[in-house]
Amino acid sequence: MISKNQIKFIKSLSLKKNRVKAQLFVAEGEKIVNELLNSEFEIENIYATKQFSGLNSCPKSAVTLVSNEELSRISNLTSPNNVLAIVKISQQQSEKNHGITLVLDDVNDPGNLGTIIRMCDWFGVTQLICSKSTVDCYNPKVVQSAMGSLFRFDIKYLELTTYLADIDTPIYGAYMNGVDVKGQEIPNKVHLIMGNEANGISESISKYITNKVSVKNIGQKAESLNVAIATSILLHEFCS
Amino acid sequence: MISKNQIKFIKSLSLKKNRVKAQLFVAEGEKIVNELLNSEFEIENIYATKQFSGLNSCPKSAVTLVSNEELSRISNLTSPNNVLAIVKISQQQSEKNHGITLVLDDVNDPGNLGTIIRMCDWFGVTQLICSKSTVDCYNPKVVQSAMGSLFRFDIKYLELTTYLADIDTPIYGAYMNGVDVKGQEIPNKVHLIMGNEANGISESISKYITNKVSVKNIGQKAESLNVAIATSILLHEFCS
Known part of the structure; x- marks a missing residue:
């Protein structure tokens, strides 16, 4: 059984200000929650139906068994999938400058960010x-x-301006008019900056860029590539 | 003024069976309709507000001036953008086998197909x-x-089975266990097949594949790449 207050609280986590205040976020569905259970993230609560395949791996004290109807009341998905977890936002480590660091300058679309994380x-x-x-x-x-x-x-x-001022690797930036990335020798330690969907890399950042690169527009008719697509092609060239 | 019947008809075009029957489809928004007006597609009707920037380029007989409220009643968008066009489905030419031909085997998601068309x-x-x-x-x-x-x-x-049986170019297929595409010599005339989001290339098609390729999974943890992302990386390698 979930109380009205719990439902209200869980739904409130769809807003950033509430996530920041509570230091919690929501993750849903069989696959994602099973991956969570194998990660170092700390799970605060798990709302699961009896059908959830990971039930035996969950810390017992964290689990609340719910009906499908209850799950759909707290879910952000149109088709809720057996489980919803409330997870602590992790305080991440602060190593830097090994290998490739991807930098996003005002990427706005959640789908784009999710896709970029998956491809990283x-x-x-x-x-x-x-x-x-x-x-x-x-x-x-x-x-x-x-x-x-x-x-x-x-x-x-x-x-970003503070962060980039202190960087000692080459800093590549994706520009429409950059040098074709294909066949370029890319150093092992490098930063790659991708800009906003509509406006590209901001003026205040551009002075830190040491190398402008682009994905060649062979067809010459399309005006732009989606930022997630451009990132994937650049990472494919940068990583080996 | 748009009649109730017109609204009903336009909304009906969101279903494939109705598009096929009427041989018409809907395109919306300033940018897309302006590109349409410069294309060889034949426009049946244009419903535009006075603000539509392409108004002077429209064939007068095709235009119905509408209010923003009327536009929102026929639109599929959450924020309608000045214009909606009803367009004739074109009977496409039947050349084949020059350069790269991309083949999609049951790609289901409309966003993926749209992104793939844009990147092509x-x-x-x-x-x-x-x-x-x-x-x-x-x-x-x-x-x-x-x-x-x-x-x-x-x-x-x-x-596809009929089409591929008759092809005389190499036929590349994207597989999780294919050969890393990076640095491969790709012939100029070639077919590239991408499979379904969940199941990949179907069994019945796989016998036609002459070369299995993949995008190397360097991280070794993510299970899959989105099909649009994988297509973009492969096309980047195939085109030059």
């Missing part, structure tokens, strides 16, 4: 720095579209 | 063959996410 996991990129205005990585849509990858990941939200 | 346009790929069960390219979500690229494009829905 694919390419073995484990460091992601986001500008303060980039969409929150604990936004429910980011959590769902990143699939389990969010839980293997070091994401920091920083003032 | 970026990479100068102009031929797309879809299996009969691939999502309809005139689905409203495909039209919106493809942005104007749909109107520069030759898309056919075919029985």
